[in-house]
Amino acid sequence: MAGSPVQVTGTVLTTRRVDAYHALTVVAPGIADRFRPGHFVTVAVGGRNSSMLTRRAFTIHDVKPDYGGTVELVFAVRGPGTAWLADLRARDTLDMVGPLGRPFPLPRDPCTCVLVGDEHGAAPLFALGDALQQRGCRIDFVLGASSADRVFGALRARRMGETTTLTTEDGSLGMRGTVTDVLPGVIADARADVVYACGPMETLRGVTAVAVEFDIPVQVAVEESMACGIGVCMTCVVPVIGDDGVTRMVRACTEGPVFRGERVRFDDVGTIPFDALGAPGGRHA
Amino acid sequence: MTADLRTYLAHVELPNPVLTASGCGGTGRELAQFSDVHRLGAFVTRSITMAPRAGRPTPRMAETPSGLLNAVGLQGPGVEAFLERELPWLAERGARTVVSIGGGTVAEYTALARRLAGAEGITAVEINLSCPNVEDRGRVFARDGSAAAEVVASVRAATPYEVPVIAKLSPDVADIVAVARACVDGGADALAMINTPVGMSIDVDTMRPALAAGTGGLSGPAIRPLAVRCVWQVHAALPGVPIVGMGGVTTGRDALELVLAGACAVAVGTALFHDPYACPRVLRELEELLEERGFDRLADAVGLAHRPAGAQPLSRSDLEESSL
Numbered sequence: 140m141a142g143s144p145v146q147v148t149g150t151v152l153t154t155r156r157v158d159a160y161h162a163l164t165v166v167a168p169g170i171a172d173r174f175r176p177g178h179f180v181t182v183a184v185g186g187r188n189s190s191m192l193t194r195r196a197f198t199i200h201d202v203k204p205d206y207g208g209t210v211e212l213v214f215a216v217r218g219p220g221t222a223w224l225a226d227l228r229a230r231d232t233l234d235m236v237g238p239l240g241r242p243f244p245l246p247r248d249p250c251t252c253v254l255v256g257d258e259h260g261a262a263p264l265f266a267l268g269d270a271l272q273q274r275g276c277r278i279d280f281v282l283g284a285s286s287a288d289r290v291f292g293a294l295r296a297r298r299m300g301e302t303t304t305l306t307t308e309d310g311s312l313g314m315r316g317t318v319t320d321v322l323p324g325v326i327a328d329a330r331a332d333v334v335y336a337c338g339p340m341e342t343l344r345g346v347t348a349v350a351v352e353f354d355i356p357v358q359v360a361v362e363e364s365m366a367c368g369i370g371v372c373m374t375c376v377v378p379v380i381g382d383d384g385v386t387r388m389v390r391a392c393t394e395g396p397v398f399r400g401e402r403v404r405f406d407d408v409g410t411i412p413f414d415a416l417g418a419p420g421g422r423h424a
Numbered sequence: 425m426t427a428d429l430r431t432y433l434a435h436v437e438l439p440n441p442v443l444t445a446s447g448c449g450g451t452g453r454e455l456a457q458f459s460d461v462h463r464l465g466a467f468v469t470r471s472i473t474m475a476p477r478a479g480r481p482t483p484r485m486a487e488t489p490s491g492l493l494n495a496v497g498l499q500g501p502g503v504e505a506f507l508e509r510e511l512p513w514l515a516e517r518g519a520r521t522v523v524s525i526g527g528g529t530v531a532e533y534t535a536l537a538r539r540l541a542g543a544e545g546i547t548a549v550e551i552n553l554s555c556p557n558v559e560d561r562g563r564v565f566a567r568d569g570s571a572a573a574e575v576v577a578s579v580r581a582a583t584p585y586e587v588p589v590i591a592k593l594s595p596d597v598a599d600i601v602a603v604a605r606a607c608v609d610g611g612a613d614a615l616a617m618i619n620t621p622v623g624m625s626i627d628v629d630t631m632r633p634a635l636a637a638g639t640g641g642l643s644g645p646a647i648r649p650l651a652v653r654c655v656w657q658v659h660a661a662l663p664g665v666p667i668v669g670m671g672g673v674t675t676g677r678d679a680l681e682l683v684l685a686g687a688c689a690v691a692v693g694t695a696l697f698h699d700p701y702a703c704p705r706v707l708r709e710l711e712e713l714l715e716e717r718g719f720d721r722l723a724d725a726v727g728l729a730h731r732p733a734g735a736q737p738l739s740r741s742d743l744e745e746s747s748l
Contacts, residue, residue: 143457146701183698190490192644192698236700366485366492367697369457371450373470373496374485388478388499393454409636410481417476417502 144239144369145169151231152209158288160259161225162200163233164211170237171208174199176267177360177397180210180237181368184220193366195220196392198337199238200262210237213262213291239368240396243267243335243358249275250332253325254300255318255346257338258284261291263360267335268299277301279329281322283342287312302329319345326353336400338362340408347400357400363391378404378412386415427714428721429707431465431688433548433666434588434613438465438520438689441722442679442707445670445693446471446524446550446592447496451510452517458700462518465689465707469510471526471552474536476502486625486634490672491646492694493623495637498526498555503539515545522590524550525579528558533575537582549583550590551575551612554619554641566594566619569606580611588613590668593654595621595647600654601661608665615658616668616691618651643694648672652685659686659727674702676709683710683722684729 149165156162170180181194197212216225227233243263246252252271254264261282268278280296283306290312296303304321305313314321319342326334326349334357336346343359350357365375370393379389380402388411389395404412411418431441440463444455447470452461461467479499486493500506506523514521523546527533533551540546553566553575565571572591580589591607593600595618604615620641625634633639651671659667669687673679674695682690690710695702710722719725 146458146699190645191487192490192492192694193485193487194698234699364483364485366487366494367700369450369700370454371448371700372485372494372697373447373450373479373499374482374494376479376482376484376499408482411478415478417478417499419478 144173144237146234146236149210149233149235151227151229151233152206153229154227157213157291160213160215160291162211162213163224163227164209165233165235166206166208167210167235167237168206168208170210170235171202171204173238174202174210175238175242176270177240177242177263178238179240179368179396180212180235181239182224183234184223191220194236194368195224196239196365196368198263198360198396199266201266210235213259215259236368240392241394243360243397245270245274246276246333251277251279251329253279253281253322253329253331253334255281255322255334255336255338255342256283256291257318257342258289259291260338260342260362263337264335265292265295265299272299277329279325279331280304281306281318281325283307283318285309317345318342319349322346322349323352326350326355331355333358334400336360340405343400343403344405347403347405351401358397359400359403360396361391361398361403362396365392368392378407378410378415380404386412388415427711427719429711431722433590433668433689436547436588440465440707441683441689442703442710443522443668443689443691444468444696444703445691446552448693448696452514452519455696455700455703456517459704460517461514464519464703466520466522466547467514468522468550468691469506469524470500471498471524471555472503472506472536473498473500473526474503474532476500476505481636483634483636484640486640488623488625488642489646491623491642491644492697493625493635493640493642494620495635495640497637503536507539507543511543511545520547521545522548522550524552524592526552526555528555530574530578534578534582537579541582541584546587548588548590548614549579550592550616551579552592552619554592554594564594564596566592566603567597569603572603573606573610576607576610576612590614590616592616592619594619595650595654601657604658604662604665608662614666614668616670617654617658618647618671621647621650643672645672645674645678648678648681652681655682655685655687656729660730663727673706674698676706676711676713679706679710680713680725683725684727686727686730688723688726
């Protein structure tokens with residue numbers, strides 16, 4: 140791990156709208172210094188005497204060296220917590236803990252990588268793309284969403300990627316369909332060696348299935364609701380198969396959020412698989 | 425002049441009264457990234473069970489106003505892995521460790537206590553009585569004074585003399601004083617309260633319970649008045665029994681409130697999810713509040729709210745003039 144997380148009171152530098160999403164840039168040098176692509180941060184919402192007790196987790200979209208180090212987050216308003224965040228203005232402060240989680244592992248040698256993102260889940264892919272390109276990798280993007288205004292980062296992907304394939308479910312931008320529909324073609328055309336994916340569980344399940352069919356490694360960053368982000372609340376668990384072949388309920392915040400796709404039992408998310416370690420009535424109990 | 429914050433759980437001295445609440449501090453390693461575990465009054469582990477447990481399905485958590493509902497289901501690696509990997513790490517760092525234990529039968533609690541008896545580095549054992557009793561149609565031990573007392577007595581008998589046994593009580597009972605008294609009669613050296621009351625939240629979009637388990641334990645400032653009431657009632661009835669107060673403590677003011685109600689130590693739980701530095705911050709704030717009010721010792725504030733109405737708060741000079 141690239142150093143332990145820190146808690147900082149960051150100052151909001153800018154807030155802006157990006158299509159259907161909000162982007163927030165916060166001065167937080169301690170977090171920016173330690174950042175690796177795939178890391179996330181948690182923020183406290185609602186101010187000092189907030190009635191909202193759980194921290195909100197967001198993957199880091201980008202870090203920049205300005206003002207000692209800034210961190211950029213991208214989010215959609217989904218409830219009172221994100222609505223409060225969307226109302227922040229420049230010079231407001233934000234309680235932030237990070238960087239958290241296991242970042243994306245990077246290949247040792249140059250190879251061809253397909254980066255798949257669904258909606259604003261695509262946010263961490265661009266820092267990842269930079270890191271991959273610095274290692275001489277070729278990158279291809281596949282970005283999708285329900286409609287054109289929800290496809291995140293299409294312009295930047297076009298600038299960075301060897302190819303960029305966009306999909307929308309309503310056909311308002313790019314190909315009609317989902318990212319998993321076009322992924323086999325992209326992998327075949329690019330002769331991809333590895334797939335990185337971010338987005339909702341359903342998308343990650345589809346992406347993993349495609350990668351398994353092509354017999355190439357796939358790294359997925361899961362989105363699971365969490366209360367603390369530091370590994371103490373035990374609410375963000377997903378069933379993951381370990382090196383020893385045993386399925387364990389592991390914390391997305393600490394053991395993840397990045398997992399090898401084929402190790403995550405997507406079909407069993409939201410359940411305790413009967414053969415998981417410690418499952419009720421299971422053979423380990 | 426700083427206040428003397430030492431406190432006692434039975435005969436065991438703790439350097440300060442701020443503990444983690446069971447199940448809210450992980451294995452200790454997670455919090456150690458932010459502050460030293462040996463600076464806590466004590467580190468209370470999640471409830472350790474005999475066998476590994478996978479816990480409940482997700483979603484396990486739902487946010488409610490000033491509260492948090494959770495149904496984690498005592499996920500943990502089991503006592504053997506705990507003794508092998510987690511307890512030695514805590515001992516190495518000089519943490520005072522209170523091991524919380526959970527079981528489905530009296531025999532399981534007893535077996536756990538026996539297994540822990542030989543282990544190094546256990547400051548106290550806390551009995552999580554809010555587990556369903558599989559021998560009594562899943563009725564929670566803490567809701568039945570005699571079942572709770574039976575567990576306490578057998579754990580007390582299996583635990584070395586020098587290790588205090590703490591019974592953790594649930595507020596979901598008709599008469600918490602009766603259960604507290606039964607536990608003390610069963611041999612509990614101290615009491616911890618409150619465990620989370622059972623609550624429920626329904627997602628109005630999916631029109632289904634928000635938690636996979638349906639119901640869950642409610643924690644956070646939403647339950648603080650309940651905690652203060654329970655500590656108050658039990659301290660009034662059993663003034664000699666040390667109480668670890670918990671339930672929605674997020675600031676030093678909240679900790680002082682429980683101390684004034686009768687708690688000699690305070691545990692921080694849900695606040696750790698919100699602020700990983702909550703324990704050292706609560707301790708610092710508590711110390712400042714005690715000093716502002718002229719207390720030299722934490723012990724002088726314990727249960728002070730029980731003094732008769734109209735009585736002046738004790739000041740230093742009163743104590744000097746007192747015939748005691």
